[in-house]
Amino acid sequence: MTYLQFHLVFLLPPLALLSVPVLRTLRQRPFLAAGLAVLVGVAYLWTTPWDNYLVATGVWGYGDGRVLGTLWYVPIEEYLFFGLQTLLTGGWTLLLMRRADLLNPPPPDRRTAGTTVAAWLAAIGLAAALTIFAPTRYLGLILAWIGPPLAVQWWYGGRWLAERLRTLWPAVAVPTVYLWLADGYAIANGIWSISERYTTGLALGPLPIEEATFFLVTNLVVAQGLILFASVRREELAWAR
Numbered sequence: 719m720t721y722l723q724f725h726l727v728f729l730l731p732p733l734a735l736l737s738v739p740v741l742r743t744l745r746q747r748p749f750l751a752a753g754l755a756v757l758v759g760v761a762y763l764w765t766t767p768w769d770n771y772l773v774a775t776g777v778w779g780y781g782d783g784r785v786l787g788t789l790w791y792v793p794i795e796e797y798l799f800f801g802l803q804t805l806l807t808g809g810w811t812l813l814l815m816r817r818a819d820l821l822n823p824p825p826p827d828r829r830t831a832g833t834t835v836a837a838w839l840a841a842i843g844l845a846a847a848l849t850i851f852a853p854t855r856y857l858g859l860i861l862a863w864i865g866p867p868l869a870v871q872w873w874y875g876g877r878w879l880a881e882r883l884r885t886l887w888p889a890v891a892v893p894t895v896y897l898w899l900a901d902g903y904a905i906a907n908g909i910w911s912i913s914e915r916y917t918t919g920l921a922l923g924p925l926p927i928e929e930a931t932f933f934l935v936t937n938l939v940v941a942q943g944l945i946l947f948a949s950v951r952r953e954e955l956a957w958a959r
Contacts, residue, residue: 721785721795721909728900729802736809743812747821753947754808757940760867761800768863769796777856777916781908803897807940811889815948818885825949826875836872840865855916856928864935871942875949879942889941890934897933898925905929 719727744751772778773791785793815821843861846854871879883890902925904910912926920927 719904719907719909720783721780721793721904724900724904724909725795725798725802728903729799729806732896733802733806733809736806736813740809740812743816743821747948750812750821750944750948753944754805754812756947757808757943758801758804760943761804761940762797764863764867765800766792766797768859769800772856772859776913777859778910778912780910784909803893803936804940807889807893807937808944810893811886811941811944814886814889815945820882820886820945821948823882823945823949826878826946836865836869839868852915853918856912856926857918857931860928860932860935864939867939867943868935871939871946874946879945882945883942886941886945890937894933894937897937898922898930901925901929901933 744754770791780793785795787794789797812821840862843858843863843865846858847862849855849858902923905912905926906924912929917926917928922930
């Protein structure tokens, strides 16, 4: 299977299933379409240099003949993955928000100490990435990379988000588990590979714990981002309704 075929099998079908109810929801709350667009844009801006660094330094690679081509160091299909994952998790989150009547939530009423937690997470990750112990490098780079966006979200409304994620935990859990299974299949079948040198060796079957962490934290950022975006401009959302 090629990387493009991976998208056709694992990402496009669930996106197609979500498309009708998600588009219906966006017609009722058109402001949230801008939220999805912002999240996709941030995903590309924040992930492109980081992912290129991973490939350039040998943290991960891809099988011979499995990709259409590369832009800088990263396969074209990987760039597609940035947007497709964001739309998949974002679309699923929208449906759960609609079901839980959270398409127009009240704004966060306080800022919390969540920023401190995220700052420490980034610091620990960066230290791990720079350490002489190569097996911690990939995990460290993930934590250092994801710390800043988590810090911004938790600063804006950490406790407020936690209260809503107790209701919307499937917004993170369902796409995370699904992408764990898909990623494990891709690794087992040689579509891409993760360096043994730069990973701890801990794994869930064929899935390195680092990859499991990646999907967990990225889906968390997408779900939290959309929930926060829905709360930012209540007047526009009410008018659109």
